[in-house]
Amino acid sequence: MSSNAAIEATSAPVINREAVRASFDAQVARAGATRGDGAKTRLQRLERLEAAILSSVDALHDACAADFRKPKTEIELSEIAPVIGELRFARKNLKRWMKPRRVRPTLMMLGNRGEIRYEPKGVALVISPWNYAFNLSMGPLVSAVAAGNSVMLKPSEFTPNVAEYISGLVGSVFDDSEVAVIEGGIEASQVLLDLPFDHVFFTGSPQVGRIVAAAASRHLASITLELGGKSPTIIDRTADVTKAARRIAWGKFINNGQTCIAPDHAYVDDAVFGDFVSEFQKCIDEFYGQSIDARASSRHYCRIVNRKHFQRLSSLVDEAVNAGARRLTLDRRDEDELFMAPTLLENIPRDCGLMQEEIFGPVLPLIRFTDLADVVTDVNTRPKPLALYIYSKNRETTARLLREIPSGDAVVNHNLIHFLHKRLPFGGIGNSGIGKSHGYHGFLAFSHERSVVTNHVGLVDRLFPPYAPAVERMALWARRFFA
Ligand code: NAD
Numbered sequence: 221m222s223s224n225a226a227i228e229a230t231s232a233p234v235i236n237r238e239a240v241r242a243s244f245d246a247q248v249a250r251a252g253a254t255r256g257d258g259a260k261t262r263l264q265r266l267e268r269l270e271a272a273i274l275s276s277v278d279a280l281h282d283a284c285a286a287d288f289r290k291p292k293t294e295i296e297l298s299e300i301a302p303v304i305g306e307l308r309f310a311r312k313n314l315k316r317w318m319k320p321r322r323v324r325p326t327l328m329m330l331g332n333r334g335e336i337r338y339e340p341k342g343v344a345l346v347i348s349p350w351n352y353a354f355n356l357s358m359g360p361l362v363s364a365v366a367a368g369n370s371v372m373l374k375p376s377e378f379t380p381n382v383a384e385y386i387s388g389l390v391g392s393v394f395d396d397s398e399v400a401v402i403e404g405g406i407e408a409s410q411v412l413l414d415l416p417f418d419h420v421f422f423t424g425s426p427q428v429g430r431i432v433a434a435a436a437s438r439h440l441a442s443i444t445l446e447l448g449g450k451s452p453t454i455i456d457r458t459a460d461v462t463k464a465a466r467r468i469a470w471g472k473f474i475n476n477g478q479t480c481i482a483p484d485h486a487y488v489d490d491a492v493f494g495d496f497v498s499e500f501q502k503c504i505d506e507f508y509g510q511s512i513d514a515r516a517s518s519r520h521y522c523r524i525v526n527r528k529h530f531q532r533l534s535s536l537v538d539e540a541v542n543a544g545a546r547r548l549t550l551d552r553r554d555e556d557e558l559f560m561a562p563t564l565l566e567n568i569p570r571d572c573g574l575m576q577e578e579i580f581g582p583v584l585p586l587i588r589f590t591d592l593a594d595v596v597t598d599v600n601t602r603p604k605p606l607a608l609y610i611y612s613k614n615r616e617t618t619a620r621l622l623r624e625i626p627s628g629d630a631v632v633n634h635n636l637i638h639f640l641h642k643r644l645p646f647g648g649i650g651n652s653g654i655g656k657s658h659g660y661h662g663f664l665a666f667s668h669e670r671s672v673v674t675n676h677v678g679l680v681d682r683l684f685p686p687y688a689p690a691v692e693r694m695a696l697w698a699r700r701f702f703a
Pocket of ligand 1: 347348349350351352356374375376377404405406409410423424425426428429431432445446447448449479480481578580606648653
């Protein structure tokens with residue numbers, strides 16, 4: 221598909237309900253048979269997947285570029301490297317993750333051997349978004365396969381080229397009864413969500429997350445929801461403003477701001493506001509060119525995914541400017557090209573859409589502050605964010621902000637990089653998500669932690685009826701000693 225055709229694409233593939241059901245039934249049958257698959261089989265699956273990705277990297281580059289002109293380096297850094305990293309990390313650690321974990325008995329449980337076994341949940345559904353269409357489909361897939369599940373995967377309809385690539389890739393590695401890709405839009409999601417999956421892993425907006433959670437609850441499927449929201453950035457007066465500006469410009473404009481953990485808006489201490497703005501403007505010049513023509517033709521600058529999102533963003537900017545916001549960067553918006561120049565705004569009234577909804581585009585609103593307490597109050601009156609970014613050299617300020625503002629994850633003096641830390645759980649809290657992903661935590665999301673107790677000595681047997689005085693005394697001691 222050509223890049224323009226991809227950009228215009230609005231009609232999702234027609235969904236064949238019966239074929240989806242047959243695929244699901246085949247997975248359920250297989251899940252029963254493969255419950256006991258050991259590490260060796262799972263490792264072979266992961267190895268085959270890695271080899272298939274590495275041998276089709278050019279096709280993946282073409283697909284990502286066709287969908288919304290993602291720069292080559294951003295494809296490598298934000299799509300391919302994290303998935304290969306996830307695969308290698310899982311392959312390296314899988315045997316250890318799968319090993320049953322012995323636990324010491326509590327006093328009441330003396331004479332019993334207790335262990336936690338990590339078993340596959342069964343058949344999992346993965347629904348992914350368009351913004352990192354490959355990464356956010358394959359990351360959960362790696363975790364699900366590592367944990368021994370069968371998977372039905374629905375990529376986003378807004379990135380049809382990557383969806384087609386994923387379908388071919390998965391088809392070349394897995395039997396349909398192991399992993400099946402269902403291409404389609406909302407209707408495909410709805411058909412899938414009617415099925416009684418054992419686990420649903422959804423990445424997307426909080427609005428759709430609610431629909432997915434409600435659907436999963438009909439079958440009492442467990443869920444992981446990786447959602448979005450407005451991740452705030454706070455720059456205090458002690459921050460290294462030059463570094464902060466560079467890092468925020470990178471974090472904001474990579475993927476054209478269409479990143480769940482992008483710095484959504486920034487609170488800047490009045491004492492460093494002017495310096496921050498001029499450093500940020502310098503970064504835009506350096507990254508994408510000084511003139512607006514250079515920026516519009518920069519090969520380092522991605523595009524907005526489709527007209528619908530372009531129009532949404534453009535009207536948010538218009539609304540803010542009409543309400544008195546001050547533009548601090550050059551303006552150009554070209555709907556045919558899906559180009560919106562990197563945009564910095566200040567003085568946006570709080571009731572404007574830009575200050576209310578997740579921006580998800582190349583626009584950074586700045587909010588001046590003099591008292592940190594106002595920032596804490598403002599952030600905490602909104603839903604809990606996916607990420608919190610703090611730029612400060614003052615340890616007390618940093619500790620205070622971490623303590624007073626809850627968020628899914630947090631980074632001090634940088635942004636986005638926590639996504640790449642395979643040893644840390646990644647995920648939101650409240651409106652920004654439920655559950656965690658990445659590495660061991662991703663493996664856990666798709667595993668059932670099954671407690672197995674093997675009895676050797678029957679201490680509890682001494683508490684059986686009839687309740688003689690000695691048993692009654694022991695029952696009273698139980699409260700004191702066995703809690
Ligand atoms: P979206 O919620 O619109 O769509 C996500 C998926 O859900 C797509 O596959 C889509 O086909 C499906 N879907 C859409 N409407 C549906 C409905 N009514 N019923 C069932 N399924 C439906 O999200 P998007 O626009 O693809 O992605 C952007 C959002 O995702 C942003 O909010 C962003 O912050 C969030 N996001 C979160 C993470 C994370 O890891 N936390 C990562 C990337 C994106």
